[in-house]
Amino acid sequence: MSDDTVNITVDGRTLPAKKGQMLIEVTDAAGINVPRFCYHKKLSVAANCRMCLVEVEKAPKPLPACATPVMPDMIVHTQSSLAREAQQGTMEFLLINHPLDCPICDQGGICELQDVAMGYGQSASQYTEGKRVVFDKYIGPLIATEMTRCIHCTRCVRFGEEIAGIRELGATGRGENVRIGTYIAKSVVSEVSGNVIDICPVGALTARPSRYSARAWELRQQPSIAPHDSIGSNVSVFIDGSTVNQVVPRDNESVNEVWISDRDRFSYQGLRHAERMTTPLVREGEALVPTDWSSALARAAAVLTPTPGSEADLGTLVAPHSTLEELYLAQKLTRGLGSPHIDHRLSQVDFSQAKADPVMPWLGMNLPDLETLNAALLVGSNIRKDQPIAALRLRKSALAGAEISLINPKRVPLNFEAAEQITVRYDRLVEQMHALAVAAGCDLSALEGAPGDAQVSTQHQRIVESLKSGERSAVMLGNLAAAHPARATLLYLARQIARATNATVSLLPERGNTAGAWLAGAVPHRGPGGVAADREGSNAAQLLAGGARRYLLVNAETDYDAASPAAAAQALHDADGVVALASYLSPTLASTADVILPIAEFTETFGTYVNAAGQWQTTKGAVAPPGEARPGWKVFRVLAEALGLEGFGFDSPEAITQEVQRACTSVELNNLLDADDKLEYPGSLAAPMVRSGETPIYRTDPLVRRSQPLQKSTDGKQAFMSMNASVLASIGASEGDAVTIDQGGARAVLPAKLDEAIPDGTVWVPMGLYETRTLGTVFGEVTVSQGGELPGEPAITAVPGIAGGQVKEAV
Amino acid sequence: MSSVPRDVTLPDPAEVLNAHSIEEIEEWMTRYPEDQKQSAVLAALSIAQHQNQGWLSTELMDAVAAKLEMAPIAVYEVASFYSMFETEPVGRHNIAICTNISCMLMGSDSIVEHCEKKFGIKLGESTPDGRIYLKVEEECLAACAGGPMMQVNHAYHTNLTPERVDEILDALD
Ligand code: SF4
Ligand code: FES
Ligand code: FES
Numbered sequence: 001m002s003d004d005t006v007n008i009t010v011d012g013r014t015l016p017a018k019k020g021q022m023l024i025e026v027t028d029a030a031g032i033n034v035p036r037f038c039y040h041k042k043l044s045v046a047a048n049c050r051m052c053l054v055e056v057e058k059a060p061k062p063l064p065a066c067a068t069p070v071m072p073d074m075i076v077h078t079q080s081s082l083a084r085e086a087q088q089g090t091m092e093f094l095l096i097n098h099p100l101d102c103p104i105c106d107q108g109g110i111c112e113l114q115d116v117a118m119g120y121g122q123s124a125s126q127y128t129e130g131k132r133v134v135f136d137k138y139i140g141p142l143i144a145t146e147m148t149r150c151i152h153c154t155r156c157v158r159f160g161e162e163i164a165g166i167r168e169l170g171a172t173g174r175g176e177n178v179r180i181g182t183y184i185a186k187s188v189v190s191e192v193s194g195n196v197i198d199i200c201p202v203g204a205l206t207a208r209p210s211r212y213s214a215r216a217w218e219l220r221q222q223p224s225i226a227p228h229d230s231i232g233s234n235v236s237v238f239i240d241g242s243t244v245n246q247v248v249p250r251d252n253e254s255v256n257e258v259w260i261s262d263r264d265r266f267s268y269q270g271l272r273h274a275e276r277m278t279t280p281l282v283r284e285g286e287a288l289v290p291t292d293w294s295s296a297l298a299r300a301a302a303v304l305t306p307t308p309g310s311e312a313d314l315g316t317l318v319a320p321h322s323t324l325e326e327l328y329l330a331q332k333l334t335r336g337l338g339s340p341h342i343d344h345r346l347s348q349v350d351f352s353q354a355k356a357d358p359v360m361p362w363l364g365m366n367l368p369d370l371e372t373l374n375a376a377l378l379v380g381s382n383i384r385k386d387q388p389i390a391a392l393r394l395r396k397s398a399l400a401g402a403e404i405s406l407i408n409p410k411r412v413p414l415n416f417e418a419a420e421q422i423t424v425r426y427d428r429l430v431e432q433m434h435a436l437a438v439a440a441g442c443d444l445s446a447l448e449g450a451p452g453d454a455q456v457s458t459q460h461q462r463i464v465e466s467l468k469s470g471e472r473s474a475v476m477l478g479n480l481a482a483a484h485p486a487r488a489t490l491l492y493l494a495r496q497i498a499r500a501t502n503a504t505v506s507l508l509p510e511r512g513n514t515a516g517a518w519l520a521g522a523v524p525h526r527g528p529g530g531v532a533a534d535r536e537g538s539n540a541a542q543l544l545a546g547g548a549r550r551y552l553l554v555n556a557e558t559d560y561d562a563a564s565p566a567a568a569a570q571a572l573h574d575a576d577g578v579v580a581l582a583s584y585l586s587p588t589l590a591s592t593a594d595v596i597l598p599i600a601e602f603t604e605t606f607g608t609y610v611n612a613a614g615q616w617q618t619t620k621g622a623v624a625p626p627g628e629a630r631p632g633w634k635v636f637r638v639l640a641e642a643l644g645l646e647g648f649g650f651d652s653p654e655a656i657t658q659e660v661q662r663a664c665t666s667v668e669l670n671n672l673l674d675a676d677d678k679l680e681y682p683g684s685l686a687a688p689m690v691r692s693g694e695t696p697i698y699r700t701d702p703l704v705r706r707s708q709p710l711q712k713s714t715d716g717k718q719a720f721m722s723m724n725a726s727v728l729a730s731i732g733a734s735e736g737d738a739v740t741i742d743q744g745g746a747r748a749v750l751p752a753k754l755d756e757a758i759p760d761g762t763v764w765v766p767m768g769l770y771e772t773r774t775l776g777t778v779f780g781e782v783t784v785s786q787g788g789e790l791p792g793e794p795a796i797t798a799v800p801g802i803a804g805g806q807v808k809e810a811v
Numbered sequence: 812m813s814s815v816p817r818d819v820t821l822p823d824p825a826e827v828l829n830a831h832s833i834e835e836i837e838e839w840m841t842r843y844p845e846d847q848k849q850s851a852v853l854a855a856l857s858i859a860q861h862q863n864q865g866w867l868s869t870e871l872m873d874a875v876a877a878k879l880e881m882a883p884i885a886v887y888e889v890a891s892f893y894s895m896f897e898t899e900p901v902g903r904h905n906i907a908i909c910t911n912i913s914c915m916l917m918g919s920d921s922i923v924e925h926c927e928k929k930f931g932i933k934l935g936e937s938t939p940d941g942r943i944y945l946k947v948e949e950e951c952l953a954a955c956a957g958g959p960m961m962q963v964n965h966a967y968h969t970n971l972t973p974e975r976v977d978e979i980l981d982a983l984d
Contacts, residue, residue: 161882166882167882167884168882168884170882170884170885170887170888171888172884172887172892173891173892174891174892182884183869183883183884183887183891184887
């Protein structure tokens with residue numbers, strides 16, 4: 001027995017325990033049930049509900065197991081009459097003010113209070129006085145409140161403060177008048193807010209979108225993997241008959257612990273959107289018309305079959321949230337048809353230094369390692385909104401004292417205190433990284449034309465020092481860096497800084513399966529497993545600028561995914577043929593596609609996702625796709641058959657996964673590859689005004705884009721042109737005014753929004769929006785002027801053959 | 812609890828709090844370590860309430876949150892917990908008659924009744940002209956030896972009779 005182990009006796013069983021552990025942790029580990037409400041293993045101990053009282057010998061009164069540290073030779077009784085009486089007494093008091101509205105409560109059947117009341121409550125109450133009533137305040141489209149049911153365990157408050165890092169809920173008032181809430185009616189803005197629904201032990205906080213739609217005991221449960229970011233959070237899908245009713249987290253300490261983002265939780269609400277396609281569509285004259293699978297496949301085969309010599313005029317664009325199997329089959333089919341042109345990097349603009357591309361961009365560590373960094377530098381990363389669960393982990397490092405600094409083209413919202421936050425116009429990111437590299441004394445021989453007199457500030461020095469002194473430090477590149485016009489230079493500088501400071505280069509893959517896309521060979525220069533392609537094809541930017549005559553689009557919505565949506569729309573209009581595998585109709589698809597084959601979405605299909613830490617996670621479909629829609633891998637199989645291609649006769653989806661696995665057996669993850677070509681130092685622009693932007697959190701993939709509750713939440717409202725006060729004044733506009741942005745003829749009109757997080761000389765105009773699909777690339781020179789006609793609500797692209805009104809509105 | 816980063820935009824304290832309040836709050840802040848500004852929250856709220864003639868608007872609490880780098884909800888919690896803070900508009904003169912045990916035995920009920928009649932309002936209400944607020948006092952105000960007693964704008968008045976009450980309250984502006 002080591003020094004820090006003690007033995008205690010609980011209900012006659014001898015249990016080993018670690019010194020300082022709370023009693024409840026020991027009983028939990030031993031499977032001894034102690035009732036509790038306020039205790040939660042991921043939260044601090046509040047000990048305010050008193051439900052966990054147990055008898056400890058020699059103690060004068062019952063003690064709360066959640067707040068009683070173990071002592072050597074402690075003797076505990078959880079079931080003695082003293083313990084039972086204490087538990088029953090607590091239960092009776094908790095129920096005094098709790099409404100007995102279980103029959104109309106969404107929590108009924110999965111309620112901790114109900115369960116514990118069954119075990120420890122009395123059948124009748126002695127309390128005959130009036131009960132307390134609390135009036136609810138609206139806290140947003142995601143969480144429904146019924147605060148009369150609250151038992152003041154403060155789990156939700158502690159979650160906000162300790163885990164999410166945003167204190168939004170609080171306990172106001174006192175005594176009988178304590179209320180949990182936001183005090184003033186306002187939407188909560190945390191991107192992980194939905195977790196309070198799970199931790200609330202009663203029905204005070206429930207999921208608003210699914211409220212009153214099913215009873216817990218009518219639902220089936222299926223495990224799945226969320227495809228919306230490179231975490232691959234483990235989820236359970238609750239199914240009502242054949243429809244998804246709720247998505248909740250599934251514990252996996254190595255991935256998402258017990259949390260999920262709101263995006264993963266509520267995206268399923270988009271499954272039945274009016275733009276969802278449920279039958280194959282083919283173009284007849286001007287119009288798309290519904291048809292059956294065999295005619296659609298025949299049409300698709302006709303478009304995709306090359307005439308001799310025209311093999312290479314096919315370009316395939318596959319979205320990076322697709323399953324590993326879809327990504328793999330897309331490249332296999334394209335290459336099988338004789339074209340080398342396949343890419344998933346739809347929103348990337350800088351493709352230089354291809355040799356330095358890692359086989360798969362990855363974190364350089366396991367996800368839990370994010371919690372124990374000593375220092376980190378985030379470059380071009382809005383980590384809280386792009387990889388919310390990674391931000392929660394990184395926050396733990398920050399709380400433990402890690403110095404985390406950021407260099408970004410806007411000041412991003414954080415849930416931890418940053419050491420340094422450098423915010424510059426996007427065209428100065430390289431200059432900042434160069435100054436850091438100089439401060440770190442890096443070898444910069446591959447970079448040509450860099451200024452000799454780098455402006456090294458004390459901020460730069462502090463960052464370099466923190467990276468150097470930290471035992472475990474990381475230079476992390478995020479979504480904004482990946483979409484940046486000097487992506488390769490930023491990556492090069494990050495590598496050199498990491499080398500000079502002994503830090504890890506950490507790449508945050510941008511989308512749900514970006515890492516999988518690389519492994520599957522959905523890039524023009526590499527095949528599956530990262531081996532160099534026999535023939536290098538064109539990249540996404542070249543293809544979307546008209547580099548192909550015929551297009552195959554897989555899950556790709558060029559209006560929202562393409563770096564330059566206006567140019568992409570033009571390319572598709574000018575093409576000889578467009579075949580799409582898609583779940584939803586989007587404007588350009590509706591006007592250009594010759595054939596659209598409807599495929600399955602999240603929860604509907606078998607698929608593998610590779611996350612930022614290189615974990616392969618495979619999930620089965622939990623529900624059937626609607627109507628005639630089919631899982632993507634099956635569609636590829638029949639399409640390949642119609643095309644007469646060999647090697648697609650998989651008898652199960654697992655066989656596809658195995659084929660990719662075989663191609664990946666010798667893959668070594670390495671973010672430190674170097675290219676042999678030189679880089680030209682990109683100076684900053686002389687332009688007085690530039691556009692910067694990102695793909696906002698709820699515009700990342702087709703399903704998320706169609707989840708009404710997410711769109712209605714605070715983060716869902718992004719159709720603005722944001723700028724700081726001096727920029728706003730310089731164009732003579734006030735907040736809310738219509739402002740026109742012009743990018744070499746491509747235009748959009750948006751309402752102006754004041755945002756001091758945006759640097760000077762910049763208007764922040766996101767990509768991925770319906771309102772900005774008429775524009776060019778997200779970073780670049782623009783002119784803006786006050787005035788213009790604001791667009792109305794985004795129009796729904798009507799799906800032929802389907803009566804409208806399928807959109808299931810949130811209650 | 813350290814300061815918590817927030818997503819909400821808080822008002823500029825200088826636009827909500829007057830120069831005098833800011834000066835006083837800053838004086839209080841000097842009494843605590845740099846990283847524990849929130850320790851000054853009670854003082855800051857009193858100062859803000861005083862500036863606003865006796866009650867705290869959400870805007871004032873937000874300004875205090877911004878000044879002390881606290882999450883606004885943490886300030887609301889404090890303000891709503893302590894009975895010395897009013898979070899709804901009340902009359903500018905705060906009259907708190909003690910009704911706890913000693914004062915009750917000494918006849919505080921008749922003092923309450925007198926005041927209610929005098930101003931035509933019940934305990935917990937303010938006069939329509941915004942002059943007088945009859946606060947519901949929850950606890951013993953620690954002047955039991957001089958009961959019945961009341962606080963007028965936080966100043967103690969002991970050994971009350973209805974006449975004495977009139978004299979004190981009629982002298983208010
Ligand atoms: S709302 Fe739920 S989680 Fe929050 S304090 Fe009340 S019972 Fe606890
Ligand atoms: S669980 Fe121990 S006091 Fe609440
Ligand atoms: S009871 Fe009134 S002051 Fe103590």
